[in-house]
Amino acid sequence: MKCSIKDCSGDCQIREITHTVRHHGQVVVIDHVPADVCSVCGDVVLSPETVRHIEQLLRTADRPAREVPLYEYA
Numbered sequence: 794m795k796c797s798i799k800d801c802s803g804d805c806q807i808r809e810i811t812h813t814v815r816h817h818g819q820v821v822v823i824d825h826v827p828a829d830v831c832s833v834c835g836d837v838v839l840s841p842e843t844v845r846h847i848e849q850l851l852r853t854a855d856r857p858a859r860e861v862p863l864y865e866y867a
């Protein structure tokens with residue numbers, strides 16, 4: 794798949810990424826999310842099915858598989 798970023802000539806390939814979302818004001822990290830990642834600019838595109846799956850996961854999962862350290866940049 795061609796990259797959707799204007800003037801980028803890269804191709805997107807399916808990779809597993811670590812996706813971060815804000816859910817009810819909390820930072821939630823989801824590991825091993827399949828996404829189209831551009832090999833040139835690194836643009837990440839999630840398919841509608843993947844987005845739906847993540848929304849469902851956030852609604853139904855009660856305990857995270859693991860907890861990760863979270864640091865503030867400032």
Ligand SMILES: [Zn+2]
Pocket residue numbers: 796797798801802803804831832833834835836
């Ligand atoms: Zn690109």
